[in-house]
Structures are given as C-alpha cells and as structure tokens.
Amino acid sequence: MARINVFDILGPVMVGPSSSHTAGAVRLGLMARKILGDEPREAKIILHGSFAETGKGHGTDLALVAGLLGMLPDDERIPQAMDVAAAKGLKTAFSAGDLGDVHPNSVRFDLKGAAGYEVTVLGSSIGGGQIEIRGIDEFPVMLRGDYPTLVLLHQDLPGVVAQVTAILAAAQINIAEMRVSREKKGTVALTVVEMDQNIDPAVMALLGKMPVLKRAMTVDPLV
Amino acid sequence: MRAYMDLVQAANQQKKKIGRVVLQEQVSELEKTAEELFERMRANLRVMYQAVETGLKKKEHSLSGLSGGDAAKVEQRRLGGQSLVGDRLSGAIARALAVAEVNAGMGKIVAAPTAGSCGVLPGVLLTVQESGNYPEEEVVLALFTAAGLGMAVAERATLAGAEGGCQAEIGSAAAMAAAAAVELAGGTPEETAHAAAITMKSFLGLVCDPVAGLVEVPCIKRNATAAVLALTGAEMALAGVKSAIPLDEVIDTMALIGRQLPCSLRETAQGGLAATPTARKIQLTLS
Numbered sequence: 001m002a003r004i005n006v007f008d009i010l011g012p013v014m015v016g017p018s019s020s021h022t023a024g025a026v027r028l029g030l031m032a033r034k035i036l037g038d039e040p041r042e043a044k045i046i047l048h049g050s051f052a053e054t055g056k057g058h059g060t061d062l063a064l065v066a067g068l069l070g071m072l073p074d075d076e077r078i079p080q081a082m083d084v085a086a087a088k089g090l091k092t093a094f095s096a097g098d099l100g101d102v103h104p105n106s107v108r109f110d111l112k113g114a115a116g117y118e119v120t121v122l123g124s125s126i127g128g129g130q131i132e133i134r135g136i137d138e139f140p141v142m143l144r145g146d147y148p149t150l151v152l153l154h155q156d157l158p159g160v161v162a163q164v165t166a167i168l169a170a171a172q173i174n175i176a177e178m179r180v181s182r183e184k185k186g187t188v189a190l191t192v193v194e195m196d197q198n199i200d201p202a203v204m205a206l207l208g209k210m211p212v213l214k215r216a217m218t219v220d221p222l223v
Numbered sequence: 224m225r226a227y228m229d230l231v232q233a234a235n236q237q238k239k240k241i242g243r244v245v246l247q248e249q250v251s252e253l254e255k256t257a258e259e260l261f262e263r264m265r266a267n268l269r270v271m272y273q274a275v276e277t278g279l280k281k282k283e284h285s286l287s288g289l290s291g292g293d294a295a296k297v298e299q300r301r302l303g304g305q306s307l308v309g310d311r312l313s314g315a316i317a318r319a320l321a322v323a324e325v326n327a328g329m330g331k332i333v334a335a336p337t338a339g340s341c342g343v344l345p346g347v348l349l350t351v352q353e354s355g356n357y358p359e360e361e362v363v364l365a366l367f368t369a370a371g372l373g374m375a376v377a378e379r380a381t382l383a384g385a386e387g388g389c390q391a392e393i394g395s396a397a398a399m400a401a402a403a404a405v406e407l408a409g410g411t412p413e414e415t416a417h418a419a420a421i422t423m424k425s426f427l428g429l430v431c432d433p434v435a436g437l438v439e440v441p442c443i444k445r446n447a448t449a450a451v452l453a454l455t456g457a458e459m460a461l462a463g464v465k466s467a468i469p470l471d472e473v474i475d476t477m478a479l480i481g482r483q484l485p486c487s488l489r490e491t492a493q494g495g496l497a498a499t500p501t502a503r504k505i506q507l508t509l510s
Contacts, residue, residue, distance in 0.1 A: 003252065004374050004377050004378065005249060005252060005253055005374070006245065006249050006260070006264070006367060006370035006371070006373075006374065007263065007264075007267075007370075008374075008377070009335075009336050009369075009370040009373030009374055009377065009382070009399075010264070010267050010333055010334075010335050010336070010344075010366055010369065010370050010373070011267060011333060011334060012333075012334055013266075013267060013270050013331065013332075013333050014331070014332065014333075014334060014338065015329050015330065015331050015332075016325065016326030016327060016328070016329055016330060016331075016332055016338050016341070016438070017285070017326050017327045017328075017329065017338060017339075017437070017438040017439070018338055018339070018438050019334055019337060019338045022329070022338070023334075023338070050436065053436065053510075054435065054436035054437060054492070056286070056287075056509065056510075057285075057286055057287040057435060057436070057437040057439075057509060058286075058437065058438070059286055059329050062329070074331055076330070076331055078329060079329040127383055127385065128334075128337070128382075128383065129334070
C-alpha cells in the first residue's frame, strides 16, 4: 500500500452518507461491472452483515446499483440509481443472506450481461471507501482495484501461466502480483494478474488466441 | 512515524507556512506538480463550499427521516439578527450542520477526514475566511495544513470511529480545523499545534454511538459543536495560550483511549446513545 497522502485525508469527494456503506458500495458495484466486462442486464444482489442491517438508511442498495451502472462515488445521480437502472434495462433483485466468514460489509452479485455472460462477484467494503473483491465465480481472489488487472478463466493445463507471462513480458508489462486458483486439478482455473502498466487491445487479442482460454477480462484500476 | 512537530520545525526552518511545507512534501511523494495538487485541493474546497450552500437551503429529510432542515433554522435566526452567540459562531454552526445534512441526504461532500465529520472543516474555514476576507488560495493552503495534521493522526492513531470512537473522527476533524483556522488567520506554526492540541483534548474519550447505525444521530449535530470547539481552540492559541501537553502526545493519547474503548462504543450501534430506549424504538421503525 502506498503511503497515506493528503487526498486520503481530505477525500474522497463522494455522495454521502457513509464512506464504507455508500462510497465503498459504489466502488464494489463498479468493480463487479468491470469484472463482468459488459453492460449488466440482471443483478441478483445478496447483502451480508451490516450491509443488510443498516444498508437501507445508508443508501447501500442505491450505491451498489449506481456502481453497476458505471457511476463513480461522487455521481449526484446515485440517489436516483433505481430509476436510471430501469431506464437502462437493468433488472435488480435484493435479498439479505449469510455469505459466510466474510467482512461485515459484504455483498454478492450474480450478474448477467447484455452479451449473455454471467459472473458471480463477492466483495467487501473495508472502510474509508476502500474495497476488496474476494471472489469471482467459485474462485477466491483478492483484488483492491489499485492496479490494472487481468482476469483469465482457462483450462487447468501445464504451461498456461508460462504462456501468459511470456505474452506480457513481450509487451513490456511488469507483473505486480499474480495468483492462480482452480476448482480441482485439470478442470477450470482462474488467473488474476495485477500489472504496473495498462494492457492494450493488441495484447488482449494475443491472449485471446490461446486455445485453453475461456474468457479474458481487463479490469482498470478504480479512481 | 509522522509527527506534527516535524512539520512545525520544517515550517520554522524554511520560514514557510505549514500548508506550504505539506504541499512541497506531497509533490515529491505523489510525483505531481505543486500546481496539480493545489488545483485538486481547490476543487475539494469548492465541493465543500457548494455543500454549505446546498445545505443551508435544504428542507428535505434524509432517507431515514431522522435529520434535515436544522441548518436552515439556525441560519434563519442568524440572518434575522437574533443570534445568541453572534454572527460568526452562529455562521459556523449553521454551515457545519448544512454540510453534515447534505451528507445524510446523499448529497456530494468531501470526507474530511470522514463522511461523518465532513461539516467541521467547511464550517470553520468559510467562517474564518469571511472574517479576514482571505483569498481562496490562502484557504486552499490551510486545507494542506489540515491534511498534514490528519496524516499525522492517521499514522499515530486512527481516523476511524470503528477503531477509535468519535474522538478519532469528529475530534480529529476539529483539531484539523483548529490548526487550519490558526494558519489562515496568520498564526505561527507553533500556534497551529497548540490550537489542535487544545481542541483535541476536548474530545478525548468521545464514543461513537450512532443511532440505528446511521451517520445522523448524534453525528450531524456534533459537527456543529465541533466547529465551535475548533474556533475556541484557535482563539486561545492565537492569543498565545499554550497546551501543556504537546500535540503529538495528545494524538498518542487519543489512540490509547481508542484502544481502551469497548467494542460497543465504536460504531457498532450497540452502546451509548444507540442503546437508549428511544434509539431502539427508532431502529425498529427503520428495519
């Protein structure tokens, strides 16, 4: 983590009332949207812990939907997020649930996009507007939105990691952190690569040519 | 670890304001030009002042219905020339309330240092700015002073109510506002430290007990009382009154007290005002 700076103290500029339950919730929605990589059409949203208990008064539901629609935490349309969702054709359904051993401010999104992609994203708002994505589909991950990030869903076969890193190295992209997780040996694996540089479409196209790849998504850092 | 007294020392050595020293330090830390950082802080100040303006006119209530319209009441009485405490303090009270009400109503604010304490700095700074007719640039610089103190508090203690109670949020906001007010009003670097120390000492032990877990009761009105205490601390320091306990030791004490607070008094809405019969009733009507 970078050393604290003046804009961590006087900031963020945000729509209230709560940095964790409102601003952080917007950022969680935004990260989920980026991970879906598509315009969301359906969102089942499960609120856990304090999000479920005090979310209504903090506008957590509005904030999560605002993020799914691509709004930032300082967007003054956040209070009208439900109307904007209706206008944009995003259907939402909220429920309260126990997401297990997670942070008290946690949420799970089951998303379906315009192109038919589906993804499940689990995330937590850990205070001061900071967030962590802790799950993508059935895979545990840890994303904070600090770096440009590559999310790859692929078959669990030897050499995949080497191919990915070779393509990134050829493009002069430095890897900050990389994690591979899988359901069980030889099935589907998820690779998350946090990078120092942005990845351009040409490199994405190269990665897309890998036969073992099921899906590749880029997630730009949160502002 | 950052110490506020290091900033005071650097300011004295370089014969500069603390705000200027903080800005310069951030230029190397963030690898941006001083102009870029200054303009970003100016944008923050304008959001703060816009929130004051919006909040003073606001009659609507928050989502919960617990708050709203109080800033306008105080402002009306002030404009009617009826203020008990005088124009300046009454203005600070109304403005701090205004911004905190905008926050509760899902309006746009600057967390300073948190959303729950966002009204203190705008309330104090706008009031001091008017008192001396200071140009906007001076106020922006005072925000860097406030942020310099906030960074020291964040490193030595905490700014989160969930960790340190309300003293960490409103107490820190008030100390930051006091230091910024002194610098804006032409005080010395030492005087900014005394103002902040005197102010923070008045908040030691203050618990975080939000009714129904919402950033409204008692948070909104505490923004107003904190703005007045910040101006009180600034007034004393500008007159040469000194804090017997140095600022950094006061900050360390705040951290220690925060750790001694039981969990029920740290933003969990399980103790304090949140556990009163009335608060329980409110919570039931909201769920």
